[in-house]
Amino acid sequence: MTPLLLLLLLLLLGAASTTASASTVAVAAGPTACAVAEGNSTVYCASATNSSSAVAVAPFVSFSQVSGGGGAFVCGLQVGGRALFCWPAAAPGQLRRVYNGPDQLSELAVGGGHVAAYDAAARVVRWWRGGDRFPAQVAGGFASLVSGDDFTCAVETNTSAVRCWGPRGSAVEVGFLNVSISTLAAGGSRACGVRKNDGGVLCSGGGALTPREDLYVDGLVVGDSHACGLLRPNHTAECWSLGGATTTLYSPAYGTAFEFLVAGGNLTCGLVSTNFTLLCWSTDGLVASEVNLPPILPGVCVSDNNSCKCSVLPDSGRFCKVSGDVICRRFCDTSPPPSPRTPSPPPSPPATPSSRRGVSKGWIAFAVVGAVGSFAGLCSIVYCLLFGFCSHKKVHNSVQPNIASNNNNNGGGGAAAAVGSGAPSPYGSPNGSLGRLRRQLSRVMTRQRSGPSSFKDPAEEFTFAQLAAATKDFAMEAKIGEGSFGTVYRGKLPDGREVAIKRGESGPRARKFQEKETAFRSELAFLSRLHHKHLVGFVGYCEENDERLLVYEYMKNGALYDHLHPKPGIGGASSPSPVATSWKLRIKILLDASRGIDYLHSYAVPPIIHRDIKSSNILLDGSWVARVSDFGLSLMGPETEEVKHLSMKAAGTVGYMDPEYYGLHHLTVKSDVYGFGVVMLEVLTGKRAIFKEAEGGSPVSVVDYAVPSIVAGELNKVLDGRAPEPNAHEAEAVELVAYTAVHCVRLEGKDRPAMADIVANLETAVALCEDSATGGGGGGATGLGNSSSSASLSITSMELSRMD
Template identity: 55%
Template sequence: MTLRLAEAVTITALLLIIAGPETTAALGSASTIAVSPSSSTVCAVVAAAGDSPRSIRCTLPNSTFSFPILPNASFQSLSGGDRFLCGLRSAGPEPGSTFFCWTSDNLIRKRVYSGPVTLSDLTVGADHVAAFDANGSAVRFWRGDGSFPAAVTGIYRSLTSGNGFTCGIDGVSKAVRCWGRSGGRIETAFANTSMSYISAGGSHVCGLDAAGALVCRGDNSSGQSNAPNAGLGFSGLALGGAHTCAIRESDKSVLCWGGAGTGGEFKPVNDTQFELLAAGGDMTCGVTTLNFSVVCWRADPSNLSVRVLPLPKVLPGICVKQEESKCSCGVFPDSASLCSGSGVICSSCPSPSPKVPSPAPAQAAKKSTSKLRLVSAIVGGVGIFVGVCSIIYCLWTGLCRQKKVYNSVQPTITAAGNGLPNPPVRRSPMNSPSGSRSRIFGRQGSRVMRRQRSGPSSFKDRAEQFSLSELAAATENFKPENKIGAGSFGTVYKGKLPDGREVAIKRSGSETKTRKIQDKESAFQSELAFLSRLHHKHLVGLVGFCDEEEERLLVYDYMKNGALYDHLHSSKHPDSRVVKSWKTRIRVLLDASRGIEYLHNYAVPPIIHRDIKSSNILLDANWVARVSDFGLSLMGPDSKGDHLTMRAAGTVGYMDPEYYGLHHLTEKSDVYGLGVVMLEVLTGKRAIFRSRDTEDGHGGDPVSVVDYAVPSIVAGEVAKVLDERAGAVGPSEAEAVELVAYTAVHCVSLEGKERPSMTDIVSNLESALALCEDSHGSISSASFSLASFD
């Protein structure tokens, strides 16, 4: 089915079948996120997204954008049922006394409840709704099949709903009490068990007992009730139709069990940390600790499919009024800001530590001796290791020799140099092996073999070392009129050397903050190290450097025609070849892709640029494009498919969602950035632009060029988003532009494994350029074929 943009953003025209009887989250079904078991639609309460704070936004399967659900109001919590979604209001004249529901057979929102009693912990089962009175004196029910009472008085907590039942924990006896047609079976299964909290799935319930042990009862057809050993502590649960996932207290990683395949235990997202989880059907989603992005996966360890959703920052917990909340385990960091100044988020309490039998005296003595030997071995090994590392470091940095050499070096970018908390860690891929590649990327063997390959050049001239006075003279003492731009941690000036060469000189600015100084030093060392050993027609050339006292300067070949960004988005070049010609635009993309392909495939070791964007693609006097600014670049993993784990860095609008959300950096992160540049070239829009164009550029809400262009391209309406300044598209150009557009769509896929390699991209862009130059019509379908997006 083809999804058009207008259909996606018009909420009243959408059939929402949100969440299901399996929906649940940590500490009960009331949450800030809900998952649809049938449509895989995910909705969440967001901190802010250009809408009212704490509004609800949703995203469709495989979509690259999200949309709001009306009313555009502030909500406290969210929960889903088989055929409807409900959200509890958190603002207005009577906060907590109104909740709205959206159904599949009635797209007009309905205010289901409004009265003198305020509510909390709203939960939705298959066909019913339950909630606490805010004072905790009763549980109230709506809808259902008649098996639920209107209300049940008593003090309860940890309210949760499943398929035909709602359960809570008695505040006095800590026994599980359940209601509804299936409630008796669940309650009986928990007889004589004191619980601290529970969470429900389709037909099973899990939770922690009073001693901190994980207990599951109910359906176990797929191993979803086979709780892991009692030695593991958990802080949150999410139960689907036939699986269970939990957040481990020790490191906040996720462990799942049950579901498809073996039904055993598996870790779906390596060691990524999460704050809360929600599940629906065979799908589980979590809010990450790092930046509150949403990551989802299927409950099938043999065929994991992990994706980062295009949702704004999601609340990591339910906001409650500070004066009303006890927050016995403290307040979540920065929760007042996350809750827009109207409440806080309580931190989850650690579960009681499960009791582990103490070792016998003889065993204890044996363990003590073993530990002493182990410590001695470790100390000795560390001493040897430190000594060897010191010698290597001394030789590499030149501390043992007085001469600096920046030619054909193998740079090591340290964690400290990049402001990272830990060094990059190499991990195996988080996903299963990718499936068959889309047919759009058919390799052209003969053309690939013919293309000139420039590997790392051992004959590259050594970078020249300049004095500060020489470079000051070249730029007329860094005259403001000679400023031509800025790169990572530096201002760029045009200069002229005594021998007549025109150069671009990047000078690091003076900073007082230690972190900024470290960042600039790292960027300087990174660019100097990488460019000293790289030589390619489509990479900016390094002429020399200056390392004098506190000054750090780099000297590059001068790029007469400036940055691609300026041609596309400023008024400096209204009639340039880039603005007026589709052929030139495609040639620039091809040049840039060849430069990146060299970094990924022919540099040894491979290099990940990390900041591919239109302002880092420069044009020389002959309109040849070169990739610039290696201040954030890193050496890539040793083998294809591996990733580096590190804090995200780059430019908003160009950053890979997997890298931003999961800290998984791969070569495909550069592919995503190039895909955004392709969409910029096609549309003439900035990576992030305002939805209404005004003279001052401040009209409307921020929109990404991905969200703007991809739906139209997928719907086969490429012409709808093309930049009119390039003029009408001729017959052969139309096919070329279409190929570039479909290639861009694949490049900005949410999952890195679905993105093409740089070699595939180069082949497609070569085909597109050949179409522009070929007067005989289309290239044979053997060269490429367009993928179906239906």
């Protein structure tokens, strides 16, 4: 070894004092980097070698730490350590719960094909996915738990000896005989440890022993054929090769200070101290590049700062979700790295290097915009010629409602209020052709993306006499429900079509005409322009004198509410509703409804806020396909990012209303998310949104009833007893729905998931139920109990095959 190399190695940090191997960053095959984001503790994954966008693994779960180890899958511990989830690195959306128990796990260590963690309460190391290659558990006091390919090692706390398990455990352990070790790291086929007596690094496994008496490190990490540490006093990274005839030393990110390092395969990543971004480099390229991830939690939050072997990260409490928690520094030196920055959004792209290049790009952008504009203009002309868009016909179609009211002073206020004071109505006069053209083209493009949506036939205009005849003069036996502005009747048109007819109230119980007119105009406007398989089908309308009626497709199986909360004497034990007896159908109905709401939020331009999401507004057709109904309270949401919410008086149904909306009068699309979260809890528990637990008792909300049990891991206590006990896959699906619901009903809208994320979770849940129906997967627990043995919903053999 050259004198220069020896000198550099001697500059490395002294012996590590911390024994924790837990990290908020993980590296997996792909190569993929996953990290716990600061603020919301959501895990995001992204490619470590290109600029692809980060993907949120599970917005409904808050994680404390993650581990990957270079294998094909990543695992994470939920905040609190009482639940463990894993997912394939190539498919972050395929989340699976591995453990759910009363004891708190720590020291998560994922190897090439197994998962290990330490249960400090029971003082045992536990394994999952190891099969008969690893013991179920090993008792004892351990620290610095690490995993590699087919082995797991840890340091015994009382003797500082290394213990290893698994097929390669003996071969790795032999390299540490009669040596006291303070910290371990593992990767590939070898483990490396820092000797307690002199801080030297000793590596074992994968061939000949490689003693490193001259090397002093902190933040030690090991890959397949390399190791890295951090230099004092500036905490920059130095890496070196392992197992070869000679040692090669290199500095992949010269001058950059890191909080900690992680490694897997031939990849190493470091968390930058100044901005908590992630830099990664491989043993081939040796050039560090930034991974496209949001700012990362700079360490695992702990509840007791006395447990920190070194100092506490300054002002670390602001990063932790639990009040009072702190983050321990990994360094015990007296010269800390640069102070971390205050949490902020990711940095904007760098400016162009020269004004000349900027001018050139500007002209290119101008040319592109001009070409696109010309093409759009040509398409507009063709569209006008083909569809007669430029005419002034009073036709209600699925693209643009042209509802110029005969009573303008009375009718247009509802929609106009949705876009703020002084803004024109989105449905304006026929002369507003430019705005209509923009919305027309937006509709065409969004329907191309939305999949189930398509253009529909123009709405029919009925006479009052026709609809009266269809309902036998609105007979009581034809009445089937109530809507936002009137009563709903079942009817039959002369051509044989069964329809549902909503009639605005009249007579002594009628609202003021203005209110009825506003609700009618709102629902007619939205139904005329929207068409989706999970929105109620609109047939036509009647506007005659003071009568206002809307005609829909008839939904044979009624409202979800009636199946969850049947009236006494209806749906007796001899013929229970399929909804009551099938978890798969319940979750499928939720998925259908979520797709309909997601269409309103994501594909309508501007987005539409329903404002009255509840189980009685989710209707079921003859095939048990769910559709969202009743747009009488719906409003246009903010059309720009600058306007975050609408400010207006709250309206909706008690028990389903967003606390931010009725408390602060802040209306956003997340207000619908809250209402849908309540519906999800209804489906899980069978309880009404507001109910009494006992005769004469105080009213209780289903949110207050269910959420504490779900968060405590006691979902089985609140599940609807009318439904059969879920089997293994169904239990996992039900739990996924429950976790999603808990996040939907968070007090602040910014903490709730988007409908698109809810759809993704429910799709996963339905797939799990279908796996159960076909007998796929096998294995795992058969219930939702709390013991660490029976409650572990193990990754099934089918799922494991996708992770190998």
